[in-house]
Amino acid sequence: MTSAIRIDGISKMFRLFRERPTSLKQRVLVSRSRSEEFWALRDVSFDIAEGSSMGLIGHNGSGKTTLLKCIAGILRPTAGTIRYQGRLAALLELGAGFHPDLTGRENVYLNASFLGLSRRDTDRIFDDVVAFAELEDFMDNQVKFYSSGMLVRLGFAVAVHVDPEVLLIDEVLAVGDESFQRRCLDRVRRFQADGRTIVLVTHALDVVRDVCDEAVMLEHGSLHAIGTPDDVVRTMRHRMLSDDPTFVPEQGSREVEISGVTIESEGGLRDTVRPGEGLTITVDLRADAPVPDTGVSFAIVSGSTNHPVLEGKTSELGVSLGPVDRKKRVRFRIPAAPWVSGTYFVTVGLDSADGRVFHVQTQHYPLTVPDVDHAVRALSARPTVEVEDL
Ligand SMILES: Nc1ncnc2c1ncn2[C@@H]1O[C@H](COP(=O)(O)OP(=O)(O)OP(=O)(O)O)[C@@H](O)[C@H]1O
Ligand SMILES: [Mg+2]
The missing domain is CATH 3.40.50.300 (P-loop containing nucleotide triphosphate hydrolases)
Structure with missing residues (x-):
């Protein structure tokens, strides 16, 4: 070039x-x-x-x-x-x-x-x-x-x-x-x-x-x-x-680690979700020796406010991974949501039931919600009508 x-x-x-x-x-x-x-x-x-x-x-x-x-x-x-x-x-x-x-x-x-x-x-x-x-x-x-x-x-x-x-x-x-x-x-x-x-x-x-x-x-x-x-x-x-002393980009004991994360919208776009679409966050884990219990969590953080807009955790969602031996894949499916346009960052973490941190990648994965033209989006709202005698 x-x-x-x-x-x-x-x-x-x-x-x-x-x-x-x-x-x-x-x-x-x-x-x-x-x-x-x-x-x-x-x-x-x-x-x-x-x-x-x-x-x-x-x-x-x-x-x-x-x-x-x-x-x-x-x-x-x-x-x-x-x-x-x-x-x-x-x-x-x-x-x-x-x-x-x-x-x-x-x-x-x-x-x-x-x-x-x-x-x-x-x-x-x-x-x-x-x-x-x-x-x-x-x-x-x-x-x-x-x-x-x-x-x-x-x-x-x-x-x-x-x-x-x-x-x-x-x-x-x-x-x-x-x-x-x-x-x-x-x-x-x-x-x-x-x-x-x-x-x-x-x-x-x-x-x-x-x-x-x-x-x-x-x-x-x-x-x-x-x-x-x-x-x-x-x-x-x-x-x-990093001006925030509590911020650590990546940490953990790594007994089990995050080997890959993919973020994909319902429409098949990578790292992008349009308002009104669902989203899948796929987390691949890897361990050299079996680890008995691992929890996987994610948080989607707004790039402009730095506040989480959505969080999820396997244990809270009623899912147990069982022992992680070698490789495992966890998929979080987020239903269609009215995403607000902007840049977001996804944090992914692995920890044990007693709170030991195995691996956390803080705000590591970007996610974009594009600004869609509102005029072309159909609304599903059903209008009601009132008649008044004057
Ligand atoms: N003519 C100048 N004389 C002295 N110092 C200057 C001059 N122009 C720029 N500087 C200094 O050089 C540094 C870089 O300035 P510059 O304007 O390139 O920064 P910037 O990255 O564009 O910042 P901003 O995001 O605020 O626009 C600053 O510390 C600025 O004070
Ligand atoms: Mg400048």
Whole structure:
């Protein structure tokens, strides 16, 4: 596979000046060494394949925007190189790249010219940009009077209309109303279908799992994880949960262990369940020596609230496994339920009747409930009717 973007050993150092010299004397005496070096990125390397969508996640201040700016050529890295092919359309932060004193109209032309479009090219896309941003009535106002949502809409509208081969998006999918977000996602999907490359920075882990082919997690400016969105989002979640001292991703004596878990919806989808569908959680266990009594439990935890939405345990469901000798399979069948869209994580645990922990994998398995179009779902509710004389 060809890479669209090759990030090779990128480091970015900012100089932080702690004290402001107050007098001329001080100014002369304060040497350059008084400033402190701050490394926002440290030796980050990875490739982004052509036509793929890369999600970039990490805590606040981990370096995501800095890296995106380096990719966009807005910041020069202190060390390392970035090679890429294709026209980049960067969509960085709220209204970055817009000039506050210019009107919306002037900024569209300015922005499009940064992205390599001629005036004539911009004339051709102008009406579509404005319509997409839904800013017909505001194009002759200075953008300093725009709300942040309006700026993001205009920025995104320009970026997707300049026909870029690579689209860089920083956290816009979280801004704007739902209908705008939906249109942005539609655009992103169209870009993907056209085989364009996307780099998406976001805190919305759902979106990364939903949209991206691959993901990178930065931590304190270093690459912390790279891989499938599921794996990287799990690492990120575990990192977030690890601030909680009671959180342990995996533990137990392992006399009997979880050898595999599959989550499948009634409709046959893996790791996904649609509202109104049933779900099966299959847990495979393995023991080297016979273990007399083992209980299997699961919990489905909401990724947004961190609260369990459903729990189950073999003993409470009136099932005894008998001795586990070598291999056993346990299937939890969950009947059709009105799942709420979002990301969930499934915890699976094995323990003994007297409470010894054999093996627990905390929030290890992701489960997605997609946002279905409510209009196409049939309701099974039966209406009643009342007649009143007036
Ligand atoms: N121009 C600058 N001068 C000094 N420090 C900077 C500059 N730009 C960014 N930083 C610092 O670099 C670090 C990384 O910032 P960056 O904006 O890349 O983080 P981020 O991952 O995008 O965070 P967020 O999720 O909050 O958007 C932060 O500690 C930030 O304060
Ligand atoms: Mg940022």
